[in-house]
Amino acid sequence: MKTQRTIAELIEVIPDAALILNRDNQLVMVNAMLTDMFGYSQRRELLGQPLDILLPDAVRAEHSKHVASFFNSAQNRPMGRGFKFSGQRKDGSTIYVEIMLSHVEFDGEHFAIAFVRDATTMQMTEDKIRRELEHERKLAQTDHLTGLPNRRAFVEALDNEIHNLHEHGLDFAVCFIDLDDFKKINDTHGHQVGDEVLQQIGHVIATACRANDLVARIGGDEFATIHVGASLEDAMTVLERIRERLVHEFAEHDWPVTLSMGICHCNDAEHHFDVARILRAADKAMYEAKKQGKNQIKIAHVAAV
Structure with missing residues (x-):
């Protein structure tokens, strides 16, 4: 449909990785940046899959609750509000991401669009600082x-x-x-x-x-x-x-x-x-x-x- 084509074209030109999720927790659109970020060579490997494919086992159940709550609350989450979680790449390795979430509606259906940034370097820096502070506390x-x-x-x-x-x-x-x-x-x-x-x-x-x-x-x-x-x-x-x-x-x-x-x-x-x-x-x-x-x-x- 024209609306879907427009949305698909839009998420390809933005400077962030992006995905669109339906109420059933399924990936209906992903852009090339997100596909690459999570280590996939073709976006069709992700389309139609549950969001769980991008999440470690340990957080999947809890994250499903967050997605349901997001659709029910109709509250957007801007980038920089501390909404970070761990993701899982195709090879099983873990990355840390920060996301901005918004509600979108086309053809009478409600979706969540997420703009995703790789926060692995930032997380590693925070973890290093935390370890150093803990080390200093122990020394003291x-x-x-x-x-x-x-x-x-x-x-x-x-x-x-x-x-x-x-x-x-x-x-x-x-x-x-x-x-x-x-x-x-x-x-x-x-x-x-x-x-x-x-x-x-x-x-x-x-x-x-x-x-x-x-x-x-x-x-x-x-x-x-x-x-x-x-x-x-x-x-x-x-x-x-x-x-x-x-x-x-x-x-x-x-x-x-x-x-x-x-x-x-x-x-x-x-x-x-x-x-x-x-x-x-x-x-x-x-x-x-x-x-x-x-x-x-x-x-x-x-x-x-």
């Missing part, structure tokens, strides 16, 4: 010497556990671990050896903990742990294992070091816990351990507000 929360989370990451995780306690009643425990007389190693053997000792101690603590516990280095010779969902008894079992392994490590290498540990258990959702008060309590208990002979664990109590 990682202790460069031991590879453990740093104080910033520890405080963020602790704040999250406080929220989980208040909202969901999930108890947890926090422990401070301080290495007593660690300066003697640096003074006797040098800072390089001291750094290696800290790395080994961090490894021992991490391997002694449960899989879902967090171990962080929060200062020069200070480490901290968070034991998620642990009762006081559970947390003490883990900490005693840490203590025993560290004492063994100190003795095996003849390191002139002891340790002091302070634990704060949080299990009352009605109690007003906050990061500062928990840290002060655990720190105070750790110093009590120092005063009372070192190589031991002291339990902290956060006073009610």
